[in-house]
Amino acid sequence: MGQTSDGRLWITNSLSSTLMSYDPSTKQWKVYPVPGDALYPHTVRVDRDDVVWFTIVASNQVGRFDPKTERMTVMRLPHNGFFRWLTDMLFPTLLRISSWFPDHSYLLDFSHHRFLGYQVQAFPYGIDVNPKDGSIWYCKLYANRIGRIDPKTLEVTEYETPLAGPRRGRFDADGIFWVPAFDVGALMRFDPSNGQWKTWRIPGVAPGEYETPYALNVYRPTGEVWLTPNNSDRVLRFDPKTGTFQSYPSPTRVTVLRDVSFTKDGKACSSQSNLPSWAIEGGVPSYLCIDPQGGARDRAAVAAAQVPAN
Numbered sequence: 001m002g003q004t005s006d007g008r009l010w011i012t013n014s015l016s017s018t019l020m021s022y023d024p025s026t027k028q029w030k031v032y033p034v035p036g037d038a039l040y041p042h043t044v045r046v047d048r049d050d051v052v053w054f055t056i057v058a059s060n061q062v063g064r065f066d067p068k069t070e071r072m073t074v075m076r077l078p079h080n081g082f083f084r085w086l087t088d089m090l091f092p093t094l095l096r097i098s099s100w101f102p103d104h105s106y107l108l109d110f111s112h113h114r115f116l117g118y119q120v121q122a123f124p125y126g127i128d129v130n131p132k133d134g135s136i137w138y139c140k141l142y143a144n145r146i147g148r149i150d151p152k153t154l155e156v157t158e159y160e161t162p163l164a165g166p167r168r169g170r171f172d173a174d175g176i177f178w179v180p181a182f183d184v185g186a187l188m189r190f191d192p193s194n195g196q197w198k199t200w201r202i203p204g205v206a207p208g209e210y211e212t213p214y215a216l217n218v219y220r221p222t223g224e225v226w227l228t229p230n231n232s233d234r235v236l237r238f239d240p241k242t243g244t245f246q247s248y249p250s251p252t253r254v255t256v257l258r259d260v261s262f263t264k265d266g267k268a269c270s271s272q273s274n275l276p277s278w279a280i281e282g283g284v285p286s287y288l289c290i291d292p293q294g295g296a297r298d299r300a301a302v303a304a305a306q307v308p309a310n
Helices: 082-099 106-110 113-120 294-306
Strands: 009-013 018-023 028-033 041-046 052-056 061-066 071-076 124-129 136-140 145-149 156-160 177-181 186-191 196-201 215-219 224-228 234-239 244-249 268-271 287-290
Touching: 009 041, 018 041, 041 124, 052 124, 061 124, 082 106, 082 113, 177 215, 215 268, 234 268
Parallel strands: none
Antiparallel strands: 009 018, 018 028, 041 052, 052 061, 061 071, 124 136, 136 145, 145 156, 177 186, 186 196, 215 224, 224 234, 234 244, 268 287
């Protein structure tokens, strides 16, 4: 979800291939169909000009919507190989034909992914805005690439990632792109100014275990990176200055967390978003927030309470 300066919230409706706005002041919704063969709109970000950008994962596209003119542009991204090109061209048609026969699995019967695996899709997933130059960056989960879109010319440049599974990357205040490596349980750092990568393996909770970092976000006042690993019922905080991870156990088991957001006082928050929703300890998902300064704040409050009054 993203928010423009007029207060409107912007949400993608994945299964209906639509973009939707909500105006809190009027409590009005408005729906905008995504044109063409767009399949599964996903992550939303808003740039400095209040333009709404979003990934379209199943058809290898990125959407651009200008709320001022209500003009929507759908960009086809590089195909990254013959079999991914074949998927981009045929997947919408196969879905349409399969829908005519709901009692059969013709899409699976005809799909080349049975023989080649997930490498037949690019899957542009996460997206973010570089605070330094306003450029748009996305992560291709299955193609192991990140890409830059010039917001004015719409020119696309892609870079291969050193580790597999780039999912939901975010920028820090200095224009460094931090990317979770979902497939191998690692954190990647990309500097657009020189094209250099740096990587860190996420520590497991036991020998032989590995993590599946789904999303991350950077708390820009400190530069610390918060990750949702999703394979060990915990949240991680990474300090780039020391290169160390801090672990925060979840209060419930089978916790599947999504995007990370921050409160004004620095708490890191995420929603428990299991599928099905009741597949969590207690059967009721909730919103989880972590206060990294909680102990310090408590100690300061106790100290203040112990100071004798004049």
